[in-house]
Amino acid sequence: MTNITEKVLFIGPDYKNHRGGMGAVLEIYANNMVPFKFIPEFKAGSSIKKIRFFLSSLFAITRVLLVDKKIKIVHFHTASYGSFYRSFAIMLLSKLFGKKVIVHIHGAEFHTFYQKEKMSRPLISFFINKADVVICLSKSWKEFFEKEFRPKKLRILNNVTTSIKTDHKNISNSNKDGIITFLFLGLIGNQKEFLACWT
Secondary structure, three states: OOOHHHHEEEEEEOOOOOOOHHHHHHHHHHHHOOOOOEEEEEOOOOHHHHHHHHHHHHHHHHHHHHHOOOOOEEEEEEOOOHHHHHHHHHHHHHHHOOOEEEEEEOOOOHHHHHHHOHHHHHHHHHHHHHOOEEEEOOHHHHHHHHHHOOOOOEEEOOOOOOOOOOOHHHOOOOOOOOOOOOOOOOOOOHHHHHHHHHO
């Protein structure tokens, strides 16, 4: 019996030593999916290095789609600006090979990107509308995509989380009442106003 993940090729930024949500999600996928077929399409560096890395990624994706006949779905993680344009090229390549495409959209600025990039709106609409499935991260984003586009299928998938393994006996606790306080840290920025205004 074929493992479902054997049919999926994941595309996204290099998740090793990642910074940000996409890298964190992909790292969790990599740790929990067997096999995890993945090709990175972005790696931090100079502009020249980024271009070279992306071109080599396109070559690698083409080679894998030619050789690995088990792959039926290309599932890529994308956001705005450069990430979008790279993903657009990958989507065209995937469709050329007759693969189903899952577009997993991250990033809190996609609505701003769509509003600002007026010349690119037809490309963005094509990208969203031609994907076999669009995955967004929350109810507010689902409402945005339903309002602005005509996606074939739109699904909400909250970001997965990972657990922290520790021995609770070793947790120091100075409170006599036995209450343990946890601190959660994350980036707070203006781009998150969009989510706040919808909730």
